[in-house]
Amino acid sequence: MFDFAEKLVILKLNKNSIKKARSHFPIFEAHPNLVYLDNAATTQRAQSVVNAQSHFDLYENANIHRGIYDLSNQATQKFENARTEIARFLGSGNANTVAFTQGTTASINIVAQSFLAPRLQAGDNIVTTIMEHHANFIPWQMLAQRYQVELRLVPIDKNGDLDLVQLSKFLDKKTKLLAISHISNTLGTIHPLDEIIELAKRKDIPVLVDAAQSACHFEIGVDPLNCDFLTFSGHKMFGPFGIGILQVSEKYLADMMPHNYGGGIIKDVKVEKTSFRNFPHNLDAGTPNVSGVIGLAAALKFISGIGKSDMHSHLNKLTLYALDQLPQVPGIEIIGNPKKRIGIISFNLKNIHPHDIASFLNKDGIALRAGMHCTQPLLNAMGLQATARVSFSIYNNEEEINKLVVSLKELMRFWS
């Protein structure tokens, strides 16, 4: 009998494991000198995630929900267990609040189509911010245009903090949704969600939180945050591409309508009429990404093993260190100075375009991102065309930030 478990790398995740975090990511075996600072775009994949996924794919694969045979039953059980584990990760005992999607973008679009669109009337408004990733902006802009609804964009101050006074003024009787990110993927600003959600809740306005950048290291969930819709992506938390989560508060579960149609979501199909299952089962039309779900559950297990609070303090430490060291680079401008920021820093160098920075740093083995980071409205509001962005994760360290500073200094010398 083949015992796959024996072949798995046994991961001993203990209190110190932040120090050993790098060893869980085979990418650094393939590229030992890689300084990977593009974690806001996607994090590296943990060994345990790939193991869990490939174990399912190789030895347990069957389609779910439809078979009576053992393999199918076991696959179904694994899939639904993952839902329960993910709910628990989000501080909820109710697995039926958790739907699997393709990622943050898909989750937000589902809320736009299956929750918000049916309840919009001309004259209503949707509130979001100027700082959002396009994924949390364009779906609302499209709805606003289609239903003659006002899209209200909360502005920012020069530091990159939201104008909460304006936000509060924007929320009124006609507001049908407040959609806001937890952490800005361009500036790293941590929005004061407690305060913001409280403002909306006082007026009984549903709130969507885009947790793409915070799911890894913040206690999130519709219950802990007191929001109604929570969205995030597996690939930004050591998990696979193509899988993400939409969690919906119990209050609005019954308002989530199916948005694409097919098998798996139905109660009864007659020639005249079809009736549907309830959320989350009314979203999974067709065969879902079963191994992606299993990989995501493994990623959450990995995160819990290391501990969110340890991750958070590590990222905080790196961010503070980088903010302290980067100003040594002549001609550097750090974009924004928000009250609270974590994990992500945008900057520009005098006279050097971010793309050229990225090309030169690439030659020193440093991977960073250059461009608009899918936040054109934000950059326009700040009068910027593009930025260079570094973003950290658990496998980064201070030595790598030192290398970044050395490379940037060398580039400035070369350019001038």
Add this chain to the structure above:
Amino acid sequence: MKKQELQQLFKNEILPENENPYHFQEPQRASFTIEAYNSMCGDKYTLYFNINEGHITSVYFYGFGCALSKASISIMCKSMEHLSPKNITTLSDQFIFAMDQEHSTENADKKIQMLQQLKHFDGRVDCIKLGWEAVKNHFENADL
């Protein structure tokens, strides 16, 4: 490309073109303008063409972008002056074709040749093609 090669390339070719770009200003008058915009990265230039008796008399450009897109457009503007719209279409077609081709293609203009040799520059080919693509699209869709 090794780091040293990248430095050589920038020092010898790209940075000089960047520091002294050809006709990098908004002219008083233009017969027509073309926008060159890469929405993925934010590079954005306006190209200003003046035309007289079927020939392009001057090409200016202005805007914001990386050293490569700017150098490439600078070289392009210079090479397009005094051509007919038809020849401009051919020139931009050939350039894009050369950039997309696996094997190398010769161009008599040394600077254009230099750009064409950068077709394997990881992640930066779009920067080099930006202005040329815009011109190609414009003239292909125009009634010549």
